[in-house]
Amino acid sequence: MEMWKESQLKQLTFAREIETAYPILLRFAQNIGFNFCAVSLTSTNRNADFKTLRINNYPKELNQLYEKQSYSKIDPVIAHCNHSMLPIVWTEDVFSQTLPLWDDQQKYGLRHGWSQSFHHEATGQCSTLSLVRKNGLLSPLELYEHFGYMFYATSQLSDLFARTLPTVPKKPQHPHLSPRELEVLKLSALGKTAYEIARxxxxxxxxxxxxxxxxxxxxxxxxxxxxxxxxxxxxxxxAPIA
Known part of the structure; x- marks a missing residue:
């Protein structure tokens, strides 16, 4: 591994906040030939009260347009990453059902990219890292060389974000009681004696x-x-008696 890669891996490991981890990821992206780097953190739990966090160096106009058009609701990359941890390469075929989004990205220089997600099971959070550039198709060898770093980076992002969430108290684990034991206990709670319960x-x-x-x-x-x-x-x- 090149020394600069090893150095940035260490820096990412020691990062304690997403805001400090992002510049490290951006430098990595630029060092391997990408113009843009984006980080997003979403919840895979539809019932969770959670606002998506996005950090990127995309053109300001594109970010504003993305919000105005509510592209996050139809973005095929988000849909893929929310359900799979396999990397996805940005191609016109991927965006075939959302061509306006594809055209806007192309217009602002986001032409060749790929995304990798990591799902944090304990919190139900999904972290996604996207690297994008203006020119140059992505080769299979390029994806192979950087897949490990991308996966490690997204897992680190998940851990960083998980630390910011309030701790959910664990429900106390109670011993298992048999149906008959529950019956006896419920009757005891009603003030019945052993003799009455027996009858x-x-x-x-x-x-x-x-x-x-x-x-x-x-x-x-x-x-x-x-x-x-x-x-x-x-x-x-x-609880009902089983």
């Missing part, structure tokens, strides 16, 4: 006490009342 469920009183003891052990409590309280906290008494 209702057609069990022996000894069997009912056996289930109660198992529940106490599983919920790590000291008595039946504590087991009922713990089960309420876990939401077990609200």
């Amino acid at each position: 209702i469920l057609s069990l022996s009183e000894r069997t009912v006490n056996y289930h109660v003891q198992n529940v106490i052990i599983k919920l790590n409590v000291c008595n039946k009342m504590s087991a009922v309280i713990a089960a309420c906290r876990y939401g077990l008494l609200d």
